[in-house]
Amino acid sequence: MTHAYTPGLRLSEKLQIRKNRNLPLPGDVIVKKGDTVKSDDIVARTNLPGKVHSVNVVNRLAILPTDLRKNMLKKEGDSVVKDEPIAETSPFIKMFKSICLSPITGIIESISDITGQVLLREPPKPVQITAYVDGKVVETIEKEGVVIETSATFIQGIFGIGGETTGELQIIVNSPDDIVKPDDINETHRGKIIACGSIIYSDAIKKAIDTGVKGIVVGGIRDKEINELLGYDLGVAITGSEDINITIIITEGFGQIGMAQKTFDMLKKRVGSVASINGATQIRAGVVRPEIIIPYDDEETSGKSDKNESTADEESAGISIGDEVRIIRNPNFGVLGKVKDLPSELQTIETEAMARVLEVEFPDGQTAIVPRANIEAIEE
Amino acid sequence: MAEILNVIVATDCGSTTTKAILIEKRGDEYRQTYRGEAPTTVEAPFEDVTRGVLNAFAELEELSGRKILDGEKIITPAQENTGVDIYISTSSAGGGLQMMVAGAVKTMSAQSAQKAALGAGAIVMDVIASNDKRLPHEKIERIRDLRPDMILLSGGTDGGTVSHVVELAEFIGAANPRPRLGMTFQLPVIYAGNKEARDRVSDVLKDKTALRITDNLRPLLEMENLGPARLEIQNLFLEHVMAHAPGYKKLMSWTGVPIMPTPGAVGEMIQAIARKDNINVVGVDIGGATTDVFSVFDGIFNRTVSANFGMSYSISNVIAETGIENIIRWLPFEIDEADIRNRIKNKMIRPTTIPQLLEDLILEHAIAREALRLSFVQHKALAVGLKGVQKLKDMSESFDRVTEEETLIKMNNLDLIVGSGGVLSHAPRRSQAMMMMIDAFQPQGITMIAVDSIFMMPHLGVLSTINEKAATEVFEKDCLIYLGPCVSLTNSGKFGSHCLDCVITYSDGKRTEDSLSLGEIKVFELKEGEKAKVEISPANKFDLGEGKGKKLIKEVVGGVVGLVIDARGRPLNLDGSKGKEPMEKVLSEWNNAFDAYPTLPFYEKL
Numbered sequence: 001m002t003h004a005y006t007p008g009l010r011l012s013e014k015l016q017i018r019k020n021r022n023l024p025l026p027g028d029v030i031v032k033k034g035d036t037v038k039s040d041d042i043v044a045r046t047n048l049p050g051k052v053h054s055v056n057v058v059n060r061l062a063i064l065p066t067d068l069r070k071n072m073l074k075k076e077g078d079s080v081v082k083d084e085p086i087a088e089t090s091p092f093i094k095m096f097k098s099i100c101l102s103p104i105t106g107i108i109e110s111i112s113d114i115t116g117q118v119l120l121r122e123p124p125k126p127v128q129i130t131a132y133v134d135g136k137v138v139e140t141i142e143k144e145g146v147v148i149e150t151s152a153t154f155i156q157g158i159f160g161i162g163g164e165t166t167g168e169l170q171i172i173v174n175s176p177d178d179i180v181k182p183d184d185i186n187e188t189h190r191g192k193i194i195a196c197g198s199i200i201y202s203d204a205i206k207k208a209i210d211t212g213v214k215g216i217v218v219g220g221i222r223d224k225e226i227n228e229l230l231g232y233d234l235g236v237a238i239t240g241s242e243d244i245n246i247t248i249i250i251t252e253g254f255g256q257i258g259m260a261q262k263t264f265d266m267l268k269k270r271v272g273s274v275a276s277i278n279g280a281t282q283i284r285a286g287v288v289r290p291e292i293i294i295p296y297d298d299e300e301t302s303g304k305s306d307k308n309e310s311t312a313d314e315e316s317a318g319i320s321i322g323d324e325v326r327i328i329r330n331p332n333f334g335v336l337g338k339v340k341d342l343p344s345e346l347q348t349i350e351t352e353a354m355a356r357v358l359e360v361e362f363p364d365g366q367t368a369i370v371p372r373a374n375i376e377a378i379e380e
Numbered sequence: 381m382a383e384i385l386n387v388i389v390a391t392d393c394g395s396t397t398t399k400a401i402l403i404e405k406r407g408d409e410y411r412q413t414y415r416g417e418a419p420t421t422v423e424a425p426f427e428d429v430t431r432g433v434l435n436a437f438a439e440l441e442e443l444s445g446r447k448i449l450d451g452e453k454i455i456t457p458a459q460e461n462t463g464v465d466i467y468i469s470t471s472s473a474g475g476g477l478q479m480m481v482a483g484a485v486k487t488m489s490a491q492s493a494q495k496a497a498l499g500a501g502a503i504v505m506d507v508i509a510s511n512d513k514r515l516p517h518e519k520i521e522r523i524r525d526l527r528p529d530m531i532l533l534s535g536g537t538d539g540g541t542v543s544h545v546v547e548l549a550e551f552i553g554a555a556n557p558r559p560r561l562g563m564t565f566q567l568p569v570i571y572a573g574n575k576e577a578r579d580r581v582s583d584v585l586k587d588k589t590a591l592r593i594t595d596n597l598r599p600l601l602e603m604e605n606l607g608p609a610r611l612e613i614q615n616l617f618l619e620h621v622m623a624h625a626p627g628y629k630k631l632m633s634w635t636g637v638p639i640m641p642t643p644g645a646v647g648e649m650i651q652a653i654a655r656k657d658n659i660n661v662v663g664v665d666i667g668g669a670t671t672d673v674f675s676v677f678d679g680i681f682n683r684t685v686s687a688n689f690g691m692s693y694s695i696s697n698v699i700a701e702t703g704i705e706n707i708i709r710w711l712p713f714e715i716d717e718a719d720i721r722n723r724i725k726n727k728m729i730r731p732t733t734i735p736q737l738l739e740d741l742i743l744e745h746a747i748a749r750e751a752l753r754l755s756f757v758q759h760k761a762l763a764v765g766l767k768g769v770q771k772l773k774d775m776s777e778s779f780d781r782v783t784e785e786e787t788l789i790k791m792n793n794l795d796l797i798v799g800s801g802g803v804l805s806h807a808p809r810r811s812q813a814m815m816m817m818i819d820a821f822q823p824q825g826i827t828m829i830a831v832d833s834i835f836m837m838p839h840l841g842v843l844s845t846i847n848e849k850a851a852t853e854v855f856e857k858d859c860l861i862y863l864g865p866c867v868s869l870t871n872s873g874k875f876g877s878h879c880l881d882c883v884i885t886y887s888d889g890k891r892t893e894d895s896l897s898l899g900e901i902k903v904f905e906l907k908e909g910e911k912a913k914v915e916i917s918p919a920n921k922f923d924l925g926e927g928k929g930k931k932l933i934k935e936v937v938g939g940v941v942g943l944v945i946d947a948r949g950r951p952l953n954l955d956g957s958k959g960k961e962p963m964e965k966v967l968s969e970w971n972n973a974f975d976a977y978p979t980l981p982f983y984e985k986l
Contacts, residue, residue, distance in 0.1 A: 049556070051517055051520075051521065052516075052517055052520045052521075052554045052555070053516070053517050054516035054517065054520075054554075065543070109554060110550065110553070110554065112546065112547075112550055112584075114542065114543055114546040114547075114580055115543045115544075115546050115547040115550060116543075117516075117547060117550060119550065119554050121554075158729050158730070159729045222718060222721075222722060223718070223721040223722050223724075223725045224718060224721070226725075232700075233696070233699065233700040234696060234700070234725075235688060235694065235696050235697030235700040235701070236688055236693065236694055236696065236697050236728075237693070237696070237728050237729055253722075253725075253726045253729065253730070254721075254722040254723075254725040254726050254729070255719075255722040255726070281729070283693055283728065283729055283731060328726075328730045328733055329726070329730070329733040329734070329735070329736055329740070330723070330736065330737055330740060331736065331737060333726070349736050350736060350737055350738055351735055351736065351737070351738055351740075351741040351808050352808035352809065352978055353734065353735075353741075353806070353808045355734060370736070371733075371734050371736055373732050373733055373734045374733045374734065374736060376730070
């Protein structure tokens with residue numbers, strides 16, 4: 001049966017989280033099942049193949065491709081250093097000798113007597129994968145990576161830029177509707193992740209980068225700031241690899257939108273803890289949202305036994321009356337409310353489109369009819 | 381496969397939704413009777429496409445009362461109210477078929493390879509050519525980074541260059557690319573180039589890739605032979621790509637004919653229609669992430685996919701490409717630029733939302749016009765004659781503009797435009813879809829405009845490969861909604877000057893006369909299927925495709941919107957500075973001519 005499925009952003013004070021930490025190519029896993037790891041511990045490493053360079057040797061030596069092999073000083077698989085001769089001609093008069101030098105240090109990958117081209121490969125580049133979150137190794141996958149489990153506060157953002165980073169969480173505003181000013185950011189925030197209010201402008205972002213802040217979590221941001229920061233207009237929401245020296249996560253959307261009180265309160269409770277955040281966003285089938293993970297340390301967890309603790313893999317249910325939702329399109333964009341009614345018949349909305357709707361009740365008692373496509377469940 | 385097809389069930393497994401339709405033979409004709417849909421289940425937590433298909437079938441069963449499934453098995457053949465005669469399917473789930481193509485010369489074999497891949501239903505991620513000005517290591521990096529589903533390598537006419545083709549094979553070999561799906565299997569590479577380079581290419585690639593060799597797609601400069609390469613792409617799509625997608629092995633065992641990539645099937649349908657009525661057709665499917673354009677002109681089929689123009693996932697890219705000013709020019713009201721930018725980005729990050737305010741709807745329609753326009757520009761650039769062929773020209777032809785000369789898309793010879801995709805098919809008023817298509821494609825002369833009512837072109841495309849009659853019958857009766865004919869000028873002139881007089885004579889003898897000035901557009905009543913004779917006399921300098929000042933007399937058939945006479949000139953000029961009235965007012969008048977949007981108290985200014 002078709003049903004209105006409105007996946008929302010996860011927001012959970014305590015959640016059992018499993019993170020897969022996989023290598024891009026097969027390599028070595030250097031931790032064992034059961035090991036306790038810190039976020040910056042290396043858990044696996046591999047070597048990425050080096051860059052390939054091509055040299056058209058026959059053009060350089062002015063010979064025919066069929067004569068290439070007999071003029072080569074090196075064969076496939078041989079090591080070479082930069083500026084070392086790899087081929088030379090042997091003319092009758094030595095002063096006419098031509099030499100072809102290697103442009104790189106690496107190995108000879110292939111020699112082609114059709115094209116006269118020699119391909120050289122740079123040495124492999126080592127790649128290391130860190131644990132990213134404090135936790136325990138619960139699974140190792142031979143040559144591929146590990147699974148790390150942690151008990152943490154988990155908050156999904158709606159959009160982010162910049163990749164994985166960790167730092168101590170600080171809140172630098174008093175309320176979720178505040179606007180953060182450059183003066184609010186100072187030297188004490190170096191290496192930290194700062195949570196702000198409803199919006200952050202360019203001047204404050206610049207101050208944060210200059211100060212060495214590792215990450216910003218904020219309700220909204222203008223498109224203009226993102227453009228300025230990236231230096232181009234973002235066309236498709238596939239992010240996470242930007243080289244901007246900071247990670248920014250927005251929790252609500254573009255424009256000035258107060259951070260949801262619940263999100264703000266949850267962050268406030270965890271001030272001083274180390275947070276692992278990742279701005280990577282991919283809005284296609286197989287959606288990836290940015291995340292804020294704030295693991296509990298052993299002392300915090302051992303004293304408590306949270307029977308309601310849920311897992312990140314749990315399937316999201318549909319929307320029911322009484323559920324808390326966020327409106328995600330104009331009018332009332334960003335406003336939170338509770339589902340009051342779920343009429344089954346299609347209704348005509350202002351655009352004259354027929355849509356499945358629901359009735360939302362706001363905290364002040366007012367209500368509004370909203371297309372179901374325009375709300376988002378707040379999932380715990 | 382059952383020989384008699386009375387009941388057909390078809391699905392299209394899209395990235396987000398699996399759509400199922402039931403087609404039944406009623407008397408002598410085939411009709412689409414019921415439709416069901418369910419979320420696609422290719423990704424976690426389900427990771428089995430058949431779950432979504434079964435859910436869509438369950439909805440069909442509920443609506444139609446026909447029992448299709450016995451547990452998880454499809455009941456065949458059909459008997460009274462049980463079972464179906466065949467199940468067919470298309471798929472674009474998991475991002476569809478993503479390819480990279482390579483050829484010796486960018487505008488020759490590489491372009492032919494691109495056409496072959498697009499025609500088979502692929503998204504072409506990049507075109508590598510010996511003369512594309514990238515350095516060898518840049519090409520190798522690119523091949524390695526992109527991770528396509530397969531690579532099509534061409535190059536050289538038969539008996540032509542060997543070294544350039546082998547060089548490209550060496551680049552592919554050095555990149556040692558890994559496929560997008562499945563960590564362990566080898567990347568499929570199709571070689572469709574100079575037959576004399578086959579052994580050499582094979583030596584370079586056979587150990588590193590799953591190499592297939594097929595006929596040269598450009599055996600002569602004057603000849604393309606895209607069929608064998610297209611067929612090989614579709615075979616490999618099933619054998620390699622689909623076989624590694626979750627649940628597809630099971631799905632393939634259910635279908636009576638091979639699963640086709642969704643755009644490939646739409647292309648089949650467009651070609652079937654053009655063949656049946658011997659007409660020139662342009663089809664467009666504007667989705668959330670991509671916009672596909674198909675055309676058949678004088679029997680030549682072309683398809684392009686604008687991979688980053690769409691109405692949700694890629695909406696922001698439309699703005700990035702066209703510029704915000706090109707969106708604002710379509711808006712009949714003033715709005716802050718920063719506000720538009722934020723709204724668009726919010727749609728991008730929450731792509732499933734729908735416009736609730738009229739203002740938002742009009743904004744989305746403005747963006748759709750630009751997405752369609754840009755996609756059509758890209759299509760015209762690729763739908764060209766073969767380059768590298770020597771042609772005899774007379775003096776006058778030598779002075780024609782190159783683009784005009786080369787594109788196969790002659791707007792004045794276009795008979796039908798078919799629009800598909802949410803923003804067109806689900807526009808609250810049909811007249812909105814018609815306006816968007818006229819504004820974006822700017823047809824000339826007489827062109828019928830239609831929309832695909834519920835997006836069933838993919839299903840009918842596969843059906844056309846086994847029963848063309850059934851497919852075209854359903855297409856005309858249940859799939860297409862004819863919006864109406866559009867009669868347009870082919871040139872322009874001074875804004876406000878008198879440009880044409882028209883007389884419309886209806887089949888009941890009633891006559892309507894009118895005259896239009898440049899910049900005006902009018903909609904005349906002409907119901908769906910109703911015929912009328914139009915006589916349009918352009919003023920001296922104006923042309924309706926018959927020549928300047930020459931009268932046009934034609935019989936036209938109506939549609940749900942009516943008969944449109946577009947005297948706004950070509951190309952359409954949205955520069956308000958030349959008119960006496962502000963552009964917002966002109967746009968409002970155009971909207972009012974179509975009765976395109978409701979007049980709410982708040983929007984009276986529209």
